[in-house]
Amino acid sequence: MSDAAIGAAAAAAATLLFEVRGLRASFDGNPVLRIDCAPVTSFESGRLGDLVADLRDTLENFRRSNGFGRAIAAPQIGVTERIIYIDAGEPVAMVNPVIVRRSRKQMTLWDDCFSFPDLMVRVKRNLAVLVRYQDREGRKQELEAEGSLSELLQHEIDHVHGILAVDRAIDSKHIVYRTELERAAKERMEVVL
């Protein structure tokens, strides 16, 4: 086999692997999304690193085909462990994340999710949170976040406890199709009063 042929075969294999990873994404209705996930207790093997790479690749794949997505939680690739991966500027993998402080001030916003990509949900979240977590080596870390990063963390941490954004809708009228919301925004209409 020539070098070029070997390169092409390797690229094809990489694409296949990528697609297989993408196919593992879980969508609303899959019971795996409703499990209160187990904490991670072992940081010894390379398994955690593989899992984080899988989360990163699946998120990148999803973002390429759907045009949105800033974070992913392990149950969304069928793994029921408390791991989330955030890529909102500086990528960070959080193991066993816990919200230890929430601002009293709240914000209301439209939220979306990888696991029901066609829907938008109006939710109320805390404006700021303090999250404690472990990095992939098991070291204790903290992250304080406000605004959209705070909302993202609350969304992803909900995922590892089997809670979806649709559960947080301010009411049932505020679960709508993305296309309708976008159309209304273009026409400057209020979708739901």
Ligand SMILES: [Zn+2]
């Ligand atoms: Zn989600």
